[in-house]
Amino acid sequence: MVICITLVFSVSTLADTTLTTWTMPYGNAFPSGLAIDEQGRIYTAAAGGREVYRLDPVNELFRSWGVGDRPQDVVIVDGVVFCTIRDGDYVVYFDPDGVGVYTVDVPFAGVGPQTIRRGVDTDDGKVVLWISEWNVSGVLHYEYDPVVDAPVPVGMPSDGSAVSITADMTPTLLTAEYEQYEYIVDLIPDPEPIAAQTTSGAFTEWALPMDTPPGIADFAVTENGTLWISCSLPFLYRLDSAAGTLQLLETIQNVVISSGLLPASDGGIWFGNLLEGAIGHFDPVVGTSEVWRIPGTGEVYDLAFGPDGTIWYTDRVADAIGCLDTVSNQATVYPLTVNCEPLELAFDADGSLWFVAGSGNFVGRLTMPEEP
Numbered sequence: 001m002v003i004c005i006t007l008v009f010s011v012s013t014l015a016d017t018t019l020t021t022w023t024m025p026y027g028n029a030f031p032s033g034l035a036i037d038e039q040g041r042i043y044t045a046a047a048g049g050r051e052v053y054r055l056d057p058v059n060e061l062f063r064s065w066g067v068g069d070r071p072q073d074v075v076i077v078d079g080v081v082f083c084t085i086r087d088g089d090y091v092v093y094f095d096p097d098g099v100g101v102y103t104v105d106v107p108f109a110g111v112g113p114q115t116i117r118r119g120v121d122t123d124d125g126k127v128v129l130w131i132s133e134w135n136v137s138g139v140l141h142y143e144y145d146p147v148v149d150a151p152v153p154v155g156m157p158s159d160g161s162a163v164s165i166t167a168d169m170t171p172t173l174l175t176a177e178y179e180q181y182e183y184i185v186d187l188i189p190d191p192e193p194i195a196a197q198t199t200s201g202a203f204t205e206w207a208l209p210m211d212t213p214p215g216i217a218d219f220a221v222t223e224n225g226t227l228w229i230s231c232s233l234p235f236l237y238r239l240d241s242a243a244g245t246l247q248l249l250e251t252i253q254n255v256v257i258s259s260g261l262l263p264a265s266d267g268g269i270w271f272g273n274l275l276e277g278a279i280g281h282f283d284p285v286v287g288t289s290e291v292w293r294i295p296g297t298g299e300v301y302d303l304a305f306g307p308d309g310t311i312w313y314t315d316r317v318a319d320a321i322g323c324l325d326t327v328s329n330q331a332t333v334y335p336l337t338v339n340c341e342p343l344e345l346a347f348d349a350d351g352s353l354w355f356v357a358g359s360g361n362f363v364g365r366l367t368m369p370e371e372p
Helices: none
Strands: 018-023 031-036 042-046 051-056 061-066 071-077 080-085 090-094 102-105 113-118 127-133 138-144 159-161 164-168 172-175 177-182 197-200 203-207 218-221 227-230 236-240 245-249 259-263 269-273 278-283 288-293 300-305 311-315 320-325 330-335 342-347 353-357 362-367
Touching (some): 031 353, 042 071, 042 080, 051 071, 090 113, 227 259, 269 300, 278 300, 300 342
Parallel strands (some): 031 071, 071 113, 218 259
Antiparallel strands (some): 018 164, 018 362, 031 042, 090 102, 113 127, 127 138, 177 288, 259 269, 269 278, 278 288, 311 320, 353 362
């Protein structure tokens, strides 16, 4: 079933949106990963170098920490910054008020730590961090003890200037093609026991029985600690580490799920499609899969919920930021500079949308007009 709806919108208020960019302190830094602290400061890893950077947009300052070759992703937990180091097989963490960096070696050689997400804390107060592996098909469960392992802010960091450029944005309004697939829920495979796990120190490795080349495309952690995992094929894995089960969901007809996994409130999952330029939603309880194909979209890379419940996304190939209203099937698309490659995105507490542009070598912010 294909449903197309054409709506007419006024773009007078949308045109009030502004884009502000801050170029990274050196060329080819290739910012990767995005985290925002309680003060609204932005952290990103310089995947093309050896640093984690913090942008203070209010005071227009950059601060950096040397962390090692090929840093990949960042997350902030109670003011502590964590970063994965793919080429070194370790994780670093630090207090951003100092220059000291703490290193935790991954006890499984050659896995290539990649994406990092916070999980559900343990009953005894340890912080759980999940990490995908780049070189093999698996995920790491890392427990950080904030009492025993808390970093000490050693040394005095120095800041450098961050110059901003602001421009008005005029979006394009498009109608997405909507398609829905229905499934017989009883035919969805049940979770099966998974025992392929190895524990060493604070790390547990879960090896996944993928028939694809090594490496996980993306993963997301739900509120109850379950993992949704994609691997560039038309199916998903759902890992329940507490129950020790893995479920293979081969239910997305002809839709390659690769990135942008975003848990839905209905127990399903939102996802991006790198091949079709589409956004999808899968509900294994009801037994439906929905797809919105957005004209002119190249690769949907990352997804985030907007304050009003809309789905925002980055288009890595067409160099754009977009917003999909799944009720009206209307997409609002903001074009960026050519070959800038927008990657991760996230909203701050004020409702502004932040993103990093890998090849563009900048951190960007979309500021939308306030509602009347």
